[in-house]
Amino acid sequence: MKTSVRSRRDEKASSPTVLEVAKVAGVSVSTVSRILNGTARVSEAKRQAVEDAIAALDFEPNALAQSLKRGRSMTVGVLTQDVSSSYFTETLKGVEHALTDTGYAPLIASGHWNAEEEAHRVRLLIARRVDGIIILSGNLTSAQITQYSGQVPVVATGHRIEAPKAWAIELDNERGGVMATRHLLDLGHRRIAHIRGPEEHADAEQRFAGYRRALEEAGVQYDERLVVPGDFYETSGVLGVAELLARGAPFTAIFAANDQMAYGVRLALSRQGIRVPDDISLIGFDDLPGSLYTTPPLTTVRQPLFDMGRIAAGNLLRIIDGDPPEPFAPEVELVVRETTRRLR
Amino acid sequence: MKTSVRSRRDEKASSPTVLEVAKVAGVSVSTVSRILNGTARVSEAKRQAVEDAIAALDFEPNALAQSLKRGRSMTVGVLTQDVSSSYFTETLKGVEHALTDTGYAPLIASGHWNAEEEAHRVRLLIARRVDGIIILSGNLTSAQITQYSGQVPVVATGHRIEAPKAWAIELDNERGGVMATRHLLDLGHRRIAHIRGPEEHADAEQRFAGYRRALEEAGVQYDERLVVPGDFYETSGVLGVAELLARGAPFTAIFAANDQMAYGVRLALSRQGIRVPDDISLIGFDDLPGSLYTTPPLTTVRQPLFDMGRIAAGNLLRIIDGDPPEPFAPEVELVVRETTRRLR
DNA sequence: CTGTTAGCGCGTTCAT
DNA sequence: ATGAACGCGCTAACAG
Numbered sequence: 019m020k021t022s023v024r025s026r027r028d029e030k031a032s033s034p035t036v037l038e039v040a041k042v043a044g045v046s047v048s049t050v051s052r053i054l055n056g057t058a059r060v061s062e063a064k065r066q067a068v069e070d071a072i073a074a075l076d077f078e079p080n081a082l083a084q085s086l087k088r089g090r091s092m093t094v095g096v097l098t099q100d101v102s103s104s105y106f107t108e109t110l111k112g113v114e115h116a117l118t119d120t121g122y123a124p125l126i127a128s129g130h131w132n133a134e135e136e137a138h139r140v141r142l143l144i145a146r147r148v149d150g151i152i153i154l155s156g157n158l159t160s161a162q163i164t165q166y167s168g169q170v171p172v173v174a175t176g177h178r179i180e181a182p183k184a185w186a187i188e189l190d191n192e193r194g195g196v197m198a199t200r201h202l203l204d205l206g207h208r209r210i211a212h213i214r215g216p217e218e219h220a221d222a223e224q225r226f227a228g229y230r231r232a233l234e235e236a237g238v239q240y241d242e243r244l245v246v247p248g249d250f251y252e253t254s255g256v257l258g259v260a261e262l263l264a265r266g267a268p269f270t271a272i273f274a275a276n277d278q279m280a281y282g283v284r285l286a287l288s289r290q291g292i293r294v295p296d297d298i299s300l301i302g303f304d305d306l307p308g309s310l311y312t313t314p315p316l317t318t319v320r321q322p323l324f325d326m327g328r329i330a331a332g333n334l335l336r337i338i339d340g341d342p343p344e345p346f347a348p349e350v351e352l353v354v355r356e357t358t359r360r361l362r
Numbered sequence: 363m364k365t366s367v368r369s370r371r372d373e374k375a376s377s378p379t380v381l382e383v384a385k386v387a388g389v390s391v392s393t394v395s396r397i398l399n400g401t402a403r404v405s406e407a408k409r410q411a412v413e414d415a416i417a418a419l420d421f422e423p424n425a426l427a428q429s430l431k432r433g434r435s436m437t438v439g440v441l442t443q444d445v446s447s448s449y450f451t452e453t454l455k456g457v458e459h460a461l462t463d464t465g466y467a468p469l470i471a472s473g474h475w476n477a478e479e480e481a482h483r484v485r486l487l488i489a490r491r492v493d494g495i496i497i498l499s500g501n502l503t504s505a506q507i508t509q510y511s512g513q514v515p516v517v518a519t520g521h522r523i524e525a526p527k528a529w530a531i532e533l534d535n536e537r538g539g540v541m542a543t544r545h546l547l548d549l550g551h552r553r554i555a556h557i558r559g560p561e562e563h564a565d566a567e568q569r570f571a572g573y574r575r576a577l578e579e580a581g582v583q584y585d586e587r588l589v590v591p592g593d594f595y596e597t598s599g600v601l602g603v604a605e606l607l608a609r610g611a612p613f614t615a616i617f618a619a620n621d622q623m624a625y626g627v628r629l630a631l632s633r634q635g636i637r638v639p640d641d642i643s644l645i646g647f648d649d650l651p652g653s654l655y656t657t658p659p660l661t662t663v664r665q666p667l668f669d670m671g672r673i674a675a676g677n678l679l680r681i682i683d684g685d686p687p688e689p690f691a692p693e694v695e696l697v698v699r700e701t702t703r704r705l706r
Numbered sequence: 707c708t709g710t711t712a713g714c715g716c717g718t719t720c721a722t
Numbered sequence: 723a724t725g726a727a728c729g730c731g732c733t734a735a736c737a738g
Binding site for chain 1: 730731732733734
Binding site for chain 3: 379380381391392394395396398399401423424426427428429430431432
């Protein structure tokens with residue numbers, strides 16, 4: 019038995035290629051390719067031979083080579099800020115849902131709320147030739163995002179963008195802020211405290227603006243002693259309560275700019291023996307999954323994160339395919355649960 | 363002025379290539395490549411010219427082409443089950459941490475606790491020629507994982523694996539189960555209920571085994587009426603409490619097989635007007651970030667998820683580089699907070 | 707219907 | 723020190 023044509027076979031255990039499949043099946047590489055992609059008719063006999071060879075070699079086409087050749091990587095970059103925050107993972111779940119069975123895979127990168135790092139991550143995504151990028155919140159400016167869209171299709175949340183290959187999804191955060199505050203007002207509260215989000219963060223500023231507007235519309239005097247800073251994480255919720263208590267200005271309700279801070283508030287309050295909602299009413303913002311399971315369940319302003327992720331990804335694919343994005347206006351919604359009650 | 367050699371330039375706005383950089387800089391492609399990779403000395407003049415050209419064209423090397431050529435994609439696949447569960451995102455955070463500044467990027471895939479889908483996702487990762495795979499929990503068998511390791515380096519959590527290009531990180535779940543139960547026992551509890559995780563899930567089974575062993579060691583009779591099924595999600599925690607109450611067998615404490623179910627338990631209990639820990643003590647398993655902010659904060663058995671992710675990724679890179687993985691034995695740890703108290 | 711061949715963008719001998 | 727040429731694995735004309 020003469021040594022056959024094979025050269026490097028078990029040298030490096032490298033994966034088989036179309037060429038090897040072709041040889042084993044006794045056909046040319048193009049025939050293999052045709053069968054792989056169903057791009058042209060092939061005789062039944064050869065099809066069978068090729069499929070047998072593929073199975074025998076356990077062949078799996080090299081997606082890298084395919085991408086290089088086709089000019090599409092079938093990958094979309096997703097820029098998040100914090101992979102361990104429900105705010106992002108809920109949206110990510112929507113993205114993942116929309117990508118399922120499309121052949122696209124998400125390549126995720128974290129910017130850690132740092133504009134410089136975010137820009138760096140985006141460059142890396144572009145270097146990897148992702149077919150599009152989804153930017154979930156963060157500190158990049160709309161101008162920067164618009165510029166990126168010159169190189170690759172982009173969709174973003176929390177921005178308003180006008181560009182050919184870009185699309186953004188904007189939530190009316192101010193309206194949400196108004197809803198939260200008005201809910202408290204409707205319940206008879208007049209001394210309403212607010213724990214703000216980071217000042218550089220547009221969403222946070224808008225929610226705060228909504229708070230002020232609702233107060234004003236209700237003819238309630240704005241008291242700056244009732245407003246404390248926060249950073250959107252639980253800790254600042256507990257710190258906020260401490261600060262509020264230290265200031266001594268009375269209040270009967272708290273509007274936290276997001277759910278995570280509300281969790282911190284809840285804990286700090288209970289530490290002080292202050293009951294929710296009996297002594298103090300509490301409302302958050304976002305409606306993270308966990309808010310259903312706090313005790314008592316948290317009243318909040320819902321943001322349809324999953325759908326936002328789903329639509330963002332869906333529209334990115336449309337843009338990539340040259341189709342126009344479908345319009346979508348996410349609605350904030352008041353979700354009344356059990357942390358707020360009428361002032362007696 | 364004669365039309366120069368350029369053909370497609372502004373036709374498709376496709377990104378510039380080394381060839382274009384070379385032309386602009388008046389050198390050959392190899393020189394450009396050398397400068398890009400610092401793979402050989404180049405005269406200062408040409409280096410400058412090339413760098414200028416790169417800047418002028420806003421050139422970014424095509425990572426796809428580099429990968430194809432080098433035979434390394436600088437990508438590691440991460441198989442998770444549920445991107446929106448803290449259990450996974452905490453681990454993912456550790457993975458991300460370890461990958462930062464290594465040039466590797468994580469390509470994440472979700473198996474949704476379904477062995478068939480998991481296997482499918484792994485195939486896709488392999489097709490994309492990831493340099494290694496991290497498998498976080500799931501329903502794949504150790505045998506399957508061992509087999510994958512023949513094609514690509516693999517590290518997994520929740521398995522015991524012996525293979526050249528594989529490594530696994532195993533937590534002593536039974537010991538954790540014993541710790542949780544014994545803690546309750548030490549507090550004087552004798553009627554301890556348990557909400558189990560899914561039966562197919564090894565971790566869940568081991569925690570349950572630990573529960574039984576601790577009981578036995580303490581000479582407490584095992585009562586099957588005190589054990590109810592669960593699926594690791596919050597809902598089954600509330601269902602579990604309902605079932606327990608319906609069965610009528612008295613109990614003074616509950617050990618939930620994971621924190622998420624404990625959250626559900628906490629809610630169900632409060633709905634029934636049952637106080638924690640005054641009336642019933644509650645302990646979970648995992649120590650998810652949220653457990654610090656439940657009211658009161660949850661007593662639980664800590665699993666070092668972040669470190670497990672960090673070490674898993676670190677060792678995967680070592681295996682890829684041909685280095686031996688560093689040994690690591692994650693320790694479960696009892697974290698006593700405020701949902702458990704001595705039986706009076 | 708099928709095979710041959712030319713790239714996709716880059717890294718890397720091999721000469722010079 | 724530098725350039726020419728080949729090939730990574732695959733798809734897509736272009737002949738037959």
